[in-house]
Amino acid sequence: MTVVTSTEKKILELDDILVKFSLFGKYYVQSTVVILLAYMSNSIYCANFVFVAEEVSYSQIRNLNNASHRCTKWVYDNPHSLVAEYDLACQDWKRTLVGTVHSFGYMIGLLIIGPLSDRLGRKKVIVITGVVGGVLGMARSFSPWYWLFIALEFLEAALGDICSPIFMLTMEMVANNKRLIYQMICGFGFSIGGIGLPLFAWLFPYWRHLLRVLYTPALLFFLYLLLLDESPRWLLSKGKKDEAVQIIQKIAKTNKVKIDKAVLDKLSCEENIKEATFPELLKSTFTSVALLRRFFICLTWWTTSTFVNYGLMINSVSLQGNKYLNFALINMVDFPGNLITTFLMIRFKRKIPLIFTFVFTAILCLSQPFVPRDLPWLSIFLYVMGKFVSSSYFAITYIFTSELFPTYTRNSMHALCSSLGRIGSILAPQTPLLMHYWPGLPSLVFGGTSLLAGMATLFVPDTADTSLPDNVKQAELLGSRNKEKGIE
Structure with missing residues (x-):
C-alpha cells in the first residue's frame, strides 16, 4: 500500500495528490469503462445520419394515358428508406439537411451544456444529457413526418450532448502529467463507436429499427449517478472542499493508497465563491x-x-x-x-x-x-x-x-x-x-x-x-x- 504523508508546503494543489494514483488502479479502470461507453454513444449519435439518411436512387412512373405524360409516382430502389418514406425525390437538400440540422443543434446545445456543466457539475449534466439524448433519439424513430423528424434531430443534438461534460470530467479527474495517457485510453471509445456504427447499420438496414437499436441503451445513462463521481477539481473551484475530499478518499481507498489527513487539510480550495x-x-x-x-x-x-x-x-x-x-x-x-x-x-x-x-x-x-x-x-x-x-x-x-x-x-x-x-x-x-x-x-x-x-x-x-x-x-x-x- 502506498502512503502519502504531509510535506512542508503550506498549500497543496490537487495535482500533488492525484499524481499518487495509478491510472491502472481499480478506481480508474472502472471509471475508464464507464467513460468509454459514453464516448462510444456520442460517436454513433453524431454520425448515424450517414446511414439513416443515405442516398437512394429513384425513377419515375408516367401515366401513358395522360396526354401531358406527367410523372404520377416515384419508385425508389429501397422503398423502406428514409428518402422513400418521406418521399424526398428530387429534394436531395432535404436528405443532407438531416446532418446539417444535427450539427446546428449540437452547436446551439454546447452553448447550453457547457455553462450548465460549469454551474451544476460534470456528473449531473452527463446523466441529464445521456438520458434526454436517448429519449429524443428513440422518438425520432417513430416520427411519421419529415419535419417532425428534423425537429427531433435538432433537439436530440442540442440537449443530448454527453461528450462535452464527460470530456471535461476526464481531463479534470487525473493529474496533469497523466492527462494525455488517460485521454488517449478513453478516446478509443470514439473509434469503437465509429467502427460499430456501420456494423449496426449493416445488421439493421431499416432506418427506424437502426435508430431504436442505437438509442435504447442510452436510457441506462441514469445509472451513471451511481457509476461516476463528480470532478474533484470542479468541486474545489466551487469551494466544496469537503465533497472533493470525500471523492479523493474514495479513490485512495479503492486504489489502496493511504493519504495522511494533514495532506488533505492543506488542499487548495477557492473561497468566497460567487456564482x-x-x-x-x-x-x-x-x-x-x-x-x-x-x-x-x-x-x-x-x-x-x-x-x-x-x-x-x-x-x-x-x-x-x-x-x-x-x-x-x-x-x-x-x-x-x-x-x-x-x-x-x-x-x-x-x-x-x-x-x-x-x-x-x-x-x-x-x-x-x-x-x-x-x-x-x-x-x-x-x-x-x-x-x-x-x-x-x-x-x-x-x-x-x-x-x-x-x-x-x-x-x-x-x-x-x-x-x-x-x-x-x-x-x-x-x-x-x-x-x-x-x-x-x-x-x-x-x-x-x-x-x-x-x-x-x-x-x-x-x-x-x-x-x-x-x-x-x-x-x-x-x-x-x-x-x-x-x-x-
Whole structure:
C-alpha cells in the first residue's frame, strides 16, 4: 500500500495528490469503462445520419394515358428508406439537411451544456444529457413526418450532448502529467463507436429499427449517478472542499493508497465563491487580451477540425467499394492515430504536433484530386491518410483548448469554441454536393482550411507539462518561464 504523508508546503494543489494514483488502479479502470461507453454513444449519435439518411436512387412512373405524360409516382430502389418514406425525390437538400440540422443543434446545445456543466457539475449534466439524448433519439424513430423528424434531430443534438461534460470530467479527474495517457485510453471509445456504427447499420438496414437499436441503451445513462463521481477539481473551484475530499478518499481507498489527513487539510480550495452568470464568465475571460486572442485561434481550430473530419467521413461512403467497410476503415485509422497523437504530444508537446498535423493533412487533401484515374488505390490511400492525420489534429484541439482556459470557465469556453466551430460540421454534410461540379473539389477545400488553421497555431503558447490554470492570471501566464502557480 502506498502512503502519502504531509510535506512542508503550506498549500497543496490537487495535482500533488492525484499524481499518487495509478491510472491502472481499480478506481480508474472502472471509471475508464464507464467513460468509454459514453464516448462510444456520442460517436454513433453524431454520425448515424450517414446511414439513416443515405442516398437512394429513384425513377419515375408516367401515366401513358395522360396526354401531358406527367410523372404520377416515384419508385425508389429501397422503398423502406428514409428518402422513400418521406418521399424526398428530387429534394436531395432535404436528405443532407438531416446532418446539417444535427450539427446546428449540437452547436446551439454546447452553448447550453457547457455553462450548465460549469454551474451544476460534470456528473449531473452527463446523466441529464445521456438520458434526454436517448429519449429524443428513440422518438425520432417513430416520427411519421419529415419535419417532425428534423425537429427531433435538432433537439436530440442540442440537449443530448454527453461528450462535452464527460470530456471535461476526464481531463479534470487525473493529474496533469497523466492527462494525455488517460485521454488517449478513453478516446478509443470514439473509434469503437465509429467502427460499430456501420456494423449496426449493416445488421439493421431499416432506418427506424437502426435508430431504436442505437438509442435504447442510452436510457441506462441514469445509472451513471451511481457509476461516476463528480470532478474533484470542479468541486474545489466551487469551494466544496469537503465533497472533493470525500471523492479523493474514495479513490485512495479503492486504489489502496493511504493519504495522511494533514495532506488533505492543506488542499487548495477557492473561497468566497460567487456564482457568475454565463455572460459574466465570458466577460471575465474576454477582458483578457491574451485569452481573447486564444479564443479566436481555438475557434479556427474547431471550425477546421469539424469541417474536415466530418466532411471526409461523410464523403467516404461515396468511395469505390463497400460503403460499410469504407466507413469502418475511415474510423479504424483513429486507433493508430490516437496512439501516434499521444506519442507526438508527449515527445513534442502540443504546438508543434498541431501545426504538423494541420499542414500534413493539407498536403494530403490537396494532392488527392490530382491522382491519375488509373490509380484508384493511391487516391483512396491519400484519402484515408488525410482522415488519419486530421483525426490527430482534432484530438489535439480537444485537449489543447481545455488547457488554455481557467477551471471556473473551462467547460464554458471549451463549449463555446466547440459550438461556434460547429459551423464546419454544419457545412460538411453539404460537401458531397460540390462533387457535381468537380469530384476533387471537396478535398481541395479540406486542404485549404487545414493549411489556414496550421498558420494560426503559431500564435498560441504551449501548455504541455503545466497544471491546469484555475484563474485568469494563471491562464495568462501559460508558456511564461516565470509562471507562478497560485498567483491571484
